[in-house]
Amino acid sequence: MRITNTLTGKKEEFVPIQPGVVRMYVCGPTVYDLIHVGNARPALVFDVFRRYLEYRGYRVIMVQNFTDIDDKIINKANQLGVDYKTVADTFIAEYWRDAHALGIRPANFHPRTTDFVEDIVEIIEKLVEKGFAYQTETGVYFDVRKFEKYGELSKKKIEDLIAGARVEVDETKKSPLDFSLWKKAKPGEPCWKSPWGEGRPGWHIECTVMSVKILGESFDIHAGGEDLVFPHHENEKAQAEALTGKVFARYWMHNGMVRFLGDKMSKSTGNIFTVREAVKRYGRDGLRYMILSKHYRSPMDFSEELLQDYSRAVKRVWEILGRYEKSGDIGIPKRNAVYEEYVNRFVEALDDDFNTPVAVSLIFELARNLSKAMDDNDREDALLYYHLIRREFGPVLGLFDLNEEKKEVSSEELLKLLIEVRDVLRKEKRYDLSDRIRDRLREIGIILKDTPSGTEYTVE
Numbered sequence: 001m002r003i004t005n006t007l008t009g010k011k012e013e014f015v016p017i018q019p020g021v022v023r024m025y026v027c028g029p030t031v032y033d034l035i036h037v038g039n040a041r042p043a044l045v046f047d048v049f050r051r052y053l054e055y056r057g058y059r060v061i062m063v064q065n066f067t068d069i070d071d072k073i074i075n076k077a078n079q080l081g082v083d084y085k086t087v088a089d090t091f092i093a094e095y096w097r098d099a100h101a102l103g104i105r106p107a108n109f110h111p112r113t114t115d116f117v118e119d120i121v122e123i124i125e126k127l128v129e130k131g132f133a134y135q136t137e138t139g140v141y142f143d144v145r146k147f148e149k150y151g152e153l154s155k156k157k158i159e160d161l162i163a164g165a166r167v168e169v170d171e172t173k174k175s176p177l178d179f180s181l182w183k184k185a186k187p188g189e190p191c192w193k194s195p196w197g198e199g200r201p202g203w204h205i206e207c208t209v210m211s212v213k214i215l216g217e218s219f220d221i222h223a224g225g226e227d228l229v230f231p232h233h234e235n236e237k238a239q240a241e242a243l244t245g246k247v248f249a250r251y252w253m254h255n256g257m258v259r260f261l262g263d264k265m266s267k268s269t270g271n272i273f274t275v276r277e278a279v280k281r282y283g284r285d286g287l288r289y290m291i292l293s294k295h296y297r298s299p300m301d302f303s304e305e306l307l308q309d310y311s312r313a314v315k316r317v318w319e320i321l322g323r324y325e326k327s328g329d330i331g332i333p334k335r336n337a338v339y340e341e342y343v344n345r346f347v348e349a350l351d352d353d354f355n356t357p358v359a360v361s362l363i364f365e366l367a368r369n370l371s372k373a374m375d376d377n378d379r380e381d382a383l384l385y386y387h388l389i390r391r392e393f394g395p396v397l398g399l400f401d402l403n404e405e406k407k408e409v410s411s412e413e414l415l416k417l418l419i420e421v422r423d424v425l426r427k428e429k430r431y432d433l434s435d436r437i438r439d440r441l442r443e444i445g446i447i448l449k450d451t452p453s454g455t456e457y458t459v460e
């Protein structure tokens with residue numbers, strides 16, 4: 001299997017440190033709002049990548065963190081007049097609702113920053129001891145010029161970075177590039193004890209500490225959005241490698257940005273479309289199809305019209321699958337040459353830098369074949385195509401995997417309609433029919449009561 005490694009800028013053969021086991025870390029959301037389609041892209045893409053590794057026989061240990069303390073969370077808490085933890089807990093709960101609705105499987109570990117503060121303090125102390133970090137009045141900083149390989153991941157030169165750096169707000173730092181490991185608390189801010197006084201961890205150190213603590217000093221894959229390459233991942237890497245002297249992550253995978261109305265979809269810009277809205281209006285598989293039909297490294301333009309098109313295409317496949325399932329023949333096909341050929345094409349696509357667009361198009365090809373096989377009454381072929389979609393490839397891509405989402409007809413609306421019809425019947429004195437409606441409803445536990453202001457109902 002070959003994947004593009006941001007560290008080398010090349011498509012490389014993937015070889016895990018421990019044969020048969022893949023350890024991977026994905027940067028997760030900062031929890032102060034509902035996730036948008038942009039945030040969903042890495043969560044979905046790297047979940048599917050993990051499923052594919054499993055399909056290829058690897059055991060995968062996957063970590064995705066929650067950043068549950070950060071300026072944006074504190075600001076939101078102040079706005080709402082609650083504490084930071086309430087904000088974080090609320091949006092972690094909301095994250096799970098959206099992830100579940102979108103069919104994203106949980107990772108093996110979902111650590112939260114605030115559960116790792118003691119480990120973070122311990123590691124910052126080590127970095128200070130080793131001379132990679134220093135304390136000032138405002139906090140503890142990483143001394144970027146002490147780490148020779150700084151810029152290796154993002155392909156940036158320290159001198160260029162310094163020349164381009166904005167006028168520094170914090171005068172206490174030795175260099176404008178130095179970044180914060182520990183922020184001393186301002187009055188009223190949430191804080192934890194440390195040798196440098198009360199404060200909280202900087203953003204980059206949390207991922208270094210959680211990944212190293214859970215996966216080990218060196219692990220296989222570090223992933224996230226391409227917006228994180230600099231400075232977040234560059235800094236994570238610098239901290240870890242300064243600490244251990246070992247290579248931190250061997251492969252770095254980055255997804256391209258989702259753009260909306262011309263810019264990167266982003267909460268701070270306000271051009272967002274939430275996962276909640278997208279799934280509610282266009283269904284889980286519609287959004288999954290849209291995301292997976294772009295190569296994960298390419299930018300992706302989002303629009304509601306496009307999503308609607310993807311959603312319609314998905315519905316047609318569900319109709320074909322539904323038609324097959326009505327026939328009731330849910331056996332297991334023989335693994336013949338056609339079967340093998342499809343598996344080879346699927347694997348070939350995904351082995352080549354995780355080319356999901358090709359893999360997804362195979363599913364649509366199979367759906368067309370299935371439809372034709374049913375028309376021709378060719379039961380053996382139909383079962384083969386059905387099996388490949390629903391049992392072999394669907395579960396890997398998470399497409400046509402869970403059950404179809406059917407629009408629910410509201411029983412309340414239906415009941416109101418019945419009551420309306422009964423009113424008309426009563427006005428026309430057709431009591432045989434109006435009483436029959438009342439009696440039949442009572443039999444299924446719905447009691448109608450006629451009051452001067454209209455008919456009310458209770459459900460027993």
Ligand SMILES: Nc1ncnc2c1ncn2[C@@H]1O[C@H](COP(=O)(O)OP(=O)(O)OP(=O)(O)O)[C@@H](O)[C@H]1O
Nearest residue numbers: 028029030038039042224225257258265266267268
């Ligand atoms: N528009 C986007 N397209 C693709 N990935 C994105 C996009 N925006 C954020 N991500 C990714 O989502 C994950 C969660 O990041 P995080 O919660 O920090 O989002 P964020 O960058 O703060 O979002 P925002 O820019 O909306 O504030 C990261 O891996 C990040 O790279």
Ligand SMILES: [Zn+2]
Nearest residue numbers: 027028207232
């Ligand atoms: Zn991170």
